[in-house]
Amino acid sequence: MSEDLLIRHCSPTLAGIKTGNLFSCVCPCRKELTRLVSGLNKKLVPMGIRILPLRVCQGRALIYVYRPHALENDLTDHQARELLLRYGYTPDNLNACVMHLIRRLQSEKEFPHEIGLFLSYPPEDVLGFIDNKAFNHKCQGCWKVYGDEKAAKRIFEKYDLCSKIYFQQWKQGKSIEQLTVAG
Template identity: 35%
Template sequence: MNTFKNFEKILALHCSPTLVGIKPSNLISCYKKHYSNIPYLIKTYNTVLNKKNIFLEILCEYKSYYLILVYNKNLLNSILMNPSCQGFLKLNGYPDINILDAINTLKHKVLNINNFPHEIGLFLGYPLDDIIGFIENKGQSYKFYGYWKVYSNEEYAKSLFNQYDKCRESFVSKLLLGNSIMDIINVI
């Protein structure tokens, strides 16, 4: 299987909710031994996906892999512009927020902190109450877990997780029928 097909499988499995506009972003890891041409792949996909407000960006490069942020610019911007989220980000060292500055600050923090910064959850669409609950409870005493640990609205989270799962299943089944990610997104 070629590099494009493998990369499309990763996008379908891990980023389909972002690609259809129900999640602000996803993170994917791509190992260099399998994807030596990641910068080229990102440039190629961005040529088409940017027209749909979807962006792929290398969040950081490690010795053996790339960590890539796949984001819906409109959805992510609306979260980052929320006053409560802006306050949380400012408390965590982010400047006056615009999407590019926020991503650059996140890049810096991911590269220079031993653990992932908790605020990455905002970028990934986790509710602020769940991020705060995670911090206050040190990752324990959650009500439910799926795509993240849920501390607040369990029913909302379960519904959202179900949407994400259905979206992934739909993308994967369409890929198996021979469609490309570009074909699937152009129908949306």
């Protein structure tokens, strides 16, 4: 895992316009991953961002980069809370929610699609994805849309533009700290 991967996959979260991003990376050594994550967290936690390896298996790691305060706010949505309760989460406890997600990722045979709630996906779209088994969506970009298509397309464009600008700035020498909006 590298800062380059964070810029490529997590720019909207670093910019403060998205709660969280998820990406997979090669992980030949768990000890090295722990060292890298610890170093990045030392830089980014003071700016309101946390990095967690959610699952490590078969030489790959699933990395979650998120803003805890934004996630806490997202999970207060009534529809999000109901969905979390359906899958055994404790919506009033952010850390318990993240730990339950990790347990579900590590132990369930099916991927826990409620993870979309941890990534700024609208609750109606997460619910639509689960209930429709990923079919019958109106459009797709970062996620499959079942609700407000126009709003989702605007968000997709905003995330895409942010990612392009951040990657360009990164290539021009800006550090991850300079590219991270404190919050």
